Every structure is written in structure tokens, then in C-alpha cells.
Amino acid sequence: MCGRDVVEGQIFTFTSKGAVHLSCLHRSMAPRLYRNNTDAALFELMTFANEGIVKVKNVEDMVEDEEVRKLVLEFRKSLEGFAARLTNKLVERIGA
Numbered sequence: 059m060c061g062r063d064v065v066e067g068q069i070f071t072f073t074s075k076g077a078v079h080l081s082c083l084h085r086s087m088a089p090r091l092y093r094n095n096t097d098a099a100l101f102e103l104m105t106f107a108n109e110g111i112v113k114v115k116n117v118e119d120m121v122e123d124e125e126v127r128k129l130v131l132e133f134r135k136s137l138e139g140f141a142a143r144l145t146n147k148l149v150e151r152i153g154a
Contacts, residue, residue, distance in 0.1 A: 066115075069108050071145045080108055090152040100148045107141035 062079070069080045084091070084101065091097050114134040121127045 067112065069105075069112055071104065071108055071141055073145060073149055080105060087148070087152060094152075097148065097152055100144055100151070104141060104144040104148060107137050107144060111137045111141060 070077050071080055071083060072078070073083070087101070091101055111134060114130060114137060118127065118130050118134070121130055
């Protein structure tokens with residue numbers, strides 16, 4: 059959307075067009091996003107999930123115990139899947 063590369067550590071999501079910065083997606087959706095409380099709530103949940111992914115990735119490097127590392131990875135994968143579902147639903151409802 060903005061034409062800039064998405065790099066590790068930035069908050070981003072995926073659309074059918076590929077990786078996109080969450081702030082750029084927000085900017086493109088803003089005129090349609092706040093007409094409906096449900097759509098605004100979906101965007102907030104999507105933001106929480108994507109911010110969580112970045113935070114969990116930061117924690118992964120701290121964990122030394124292999125069993126705990128597997129739990130952290132499972133949690134991140136769960137967040138990634140949920141973020142993707144939220145993004146897809148929002149794009150379906152209002153476009154990207």
C-alpha cells in the first residue's frame with residue numbers, strides 16, 4: 059500500500075496483496091472503518107493480535123527452556139492464525 063518494505067519487528071499483517079504495515083492498512087481503511095462499530099472493533103482486535111505477535115517474538119529469544127519455547131511458539135502461531143482471520147474478515151467487510 060505504501061510501497062515500503064515490511065521488516066521484522068514492525069507491526070504488519072497480510073492481505074491478498076501481500077504484507078502491509080498495519081498503519082498503512084489503517085490509513086487506507088479509515089474513511090470506511092469508523093462508519094460501523096463492528097468494523098472498528100475488528101480493526102482493534104486485529105491490532106491487538108498483530109502487536110501481540112511482535113511482543114511474543116521478542117519473548118522467544120529470552121526463553122531458554124525448550125518446553126517453554128514450544129509453548130511460546132504455539133502461542134505465536136495461534137496469534138498469527140487469529141490475526142489472519144481477523145484481517146480477512148475486515149477486508150471482506152470493507153475492502154483494503
